Amino acid sequence: MNLSVLDIFKIGIGPSSSHTMGPMNATRMFCEDLVSRGLFDATRQVSVQLYGSLALTGRGHCTDRAVLLGLEGFAPETLDPDLVEPTLARIQSSQRLKLLGRHEVEFDEALDLLWLKDQVLAGHPNGMRVTAFGDGREALYSEEFYSIGGGFVLRASELGAAAGSGREVKVRYPFSSGDSLLAQCREHGLEIHELVAANELAFRPAAETEAALLRIWGVMQACVERGFKASGLLPGSLKVRRRAPKLYRTLSESREVRPLDVMDWVDAFALAVNEENAAGGKVVTAPTNGAAGIVPAVLMFYNRFEPGASDAGVLRFLYTAGAIGMLYKTNASISGAEMGCQGEVGVACSMAAGGLVAALNGSNGHVENAAEIGMEHNLGLTCDPVAGLVQIPCIERNAMGAVKAINAARLAMRGDGTHKVSLDHVIATMRQTGLDMSVIYKETSEGGLAVNVPEC
Ligand code: SF4
Structure with missing residues (x-):
């Protein structure tokens, strides 16, 4: 596994790569997973649980805003700052959001975005769980994500020694030290x-x-x-x-x-x-x-x-x-x-x-x-x-x-x-x-x- 210099330097938004960019990437990835699993259109509601450091310092690091924007399909690199406040205001007043900007679901922030300050997921101090629900509130799909620093995000299944350390690209002069x-x-x-x-x-x-x-x-x-x-x-x-x-x-x-x-x-x-x-x-x-x-x-x-x-x-x-x-x-x-x-x-x-x-x-x-x-x-x-x-x-x-x-x-x-x-x-x-x-x-x-x- 190898990293590119463009993995180290990324254009994004403040205030935090791990607590803002990472969670935004995670919730957008979750929506893309719903699409690839054929569950997107059946989703009626989503919930997000934040654990450990994300829960403890997430409010000051705008994690809540990032989570909502990621669900709406925004990415840190291409985010238009002028769209942020109107999007968040719409979600909060309607208690609904548009997954990837096109599929409307219920989202009551007080109930569906939970800050679990006294719990830590096993994989990393910056853990979060995202769940999609269908009609009748049965869980359709749930995934744990870990924001491991610098905007990098891993699913639970990707955690491990090699994961997060780059892509399977064969470089000419590999080095590890x-x-x-x-x-x-x-x-x-x-x-x-x-x-x-x-x-x-x-x-x-x-x-x-x-x-x-x-x-x-x-x-x-x-x-x-x-x-x-x-x-x-x-x-x-x-x-x-x-x-x-x-x-x-x-x-x-x-x-x-x-x-x-x-x-x-x-x-x-x-x-x-x-x-x-x-x-x-x-x-x-x-x-x-x-x-x-x-x-x-x-x-x-x-x-x-x-x-x-x-x-x-x-x-x-x-x-x-x-x-x-x-x-x-x-x-x-x-x-x-x-x-x-x-x-x-x-x-x-x-x-x-x-x-x-x-x-x-x-x-x-x-x-x-x-x-x-x-x-x-x-x-x-x-x-x-x-x-x-x-x-x-x-x-x-x-x-x-x-x-x-x-x-x-x-x-x-x-x-x-x-x-x-x-x-x-x-x-x-x-x-x-x-x-x-x-x-x-x-x-x-x-x-x-x-x-x-x-x-x-
Ligand atoms: S590691 Fe902590 S103290 Fe240092 S810049 Fe980041 S938030 Fe601030």
Whole structure:
């Protein structure tokens, strides 16, 4: 099973890849299953049960809205934001929804969307069950889905070691660890980005992959621009004020150039993306939505401040960062509900650090070293979003992660590529730390800042 770089970078909507995009994908998949099983037209009613982390923090992460939109057939990548509120208002006032936008069934949200906060399905902390009922309310079909991070969704039957780790596509240079990636590069005389680009040929022609990655870069830039232009408060009980617009204005209007202005710009880029994410805007999952600001902020830094920056450098960055994301997804997890925030912000920091080295034409050894440093100093990072919203500490944490990624790249490139702790060591350590971490620090809002900070 192999992953594509386009599995790691996906265009979607905020605020959460696991709690918004995943459930939207799951309920749409359920409707498609009804069609393929010949049960679609016989369905009169559906119900959805949310378990574990989805139930505990789903309200703040807009899981309820995502579930309804997925049943109506919407997908994160193509969702028209202007249709969201009218669709939800229609469902709530009529207590009916249109499966895949064409088959009307009963849906009373109070009875048919249940938040089972004290129950966890065996497969994953982000579990949900969807059931279709026929005339007389007999169950026609029921399926468990698991939102395993980054918008990836598995049916219960697909859970397992290989499932979720990619598709059965035979790539030219398969790798399953940092060591095997470096060994393949040495054996074939390739840079990491070249090896990944060669592997992508198994998924689609080179021109299509490049166009898709440059489109992703365009969506990242547009997200920063929107974040700079927006104003006011973010949605939710915390009434968090957007900070990116003022920081952008201050930096743009300043006549002095101060030594740390570059760091302020990186902060502004990351805040802009994560404020857009918190507002439910269009972002690139990189590798998750909670951590969506780090890769764009570091790419924006490269584009604005590094002499000689080019689209070719952006592609080197994205191919390389994608390979690093694949290693974490394959050998650990990118789900905050499994690993805490080290699996989201930590992974994004590691990806961005390695990607920046590639953009700057560093060696494969420097890439691996930078990715390792980017994670090593995020180990143990907990997930404790206040009020279940992807705002505090998430937004600021992306700014910190972006600055850390740039520093990791610089530390690595000042060395000769040799180091004691390998990327594989640090991925294994992250996984073990995630397994040892108390569940209250894994996207449940039952520990840390979530219980020590008053919600209003
Ligand atoms: S604390 Fe980290 S893992 Fe948790 S929701 Fe925020 S960004 Fe995601």
